[in-house]
Amino acid sequence: MNVSCLEKVVEYASMPLHGTLSRKLRKGLKIQINEGRIYEKSVLFLGSDFLRVTEKEDGLSVNTYYGWDEIASIRTYSTEPEE
DSSP states (O other): OOHHHHHHHHHHHEEEOTTSSOEEEOTTEEEEETTOOEEESOEEEEOSSEEEEEEEETTEEEEEEEEGGGOOOEEEEEOOOOO
16 A cells, blocks of 8 residues: 555544644544554554554553554544434
8 A cells, every 4th residue: 555545544543633743533432553552542654654553541642653664554443423
């Protein structure tokens, strides 16, 4: 999968964080990279060479970096709207 396609998936799953270049996941949406950990309530940054995922854990800011060329898949999870 090429970088522009992966960027579009991340852009769909998130929205701009006011005043920064980062993006926060949309409400009720979770994201999974390479069939690994599922992130929710995370902040994403789309660098030219990498994707950074930032989470808050026990008062710490934890950053996980993925090289674009190392990402094979991105999966999103969301709840279905009630009818």
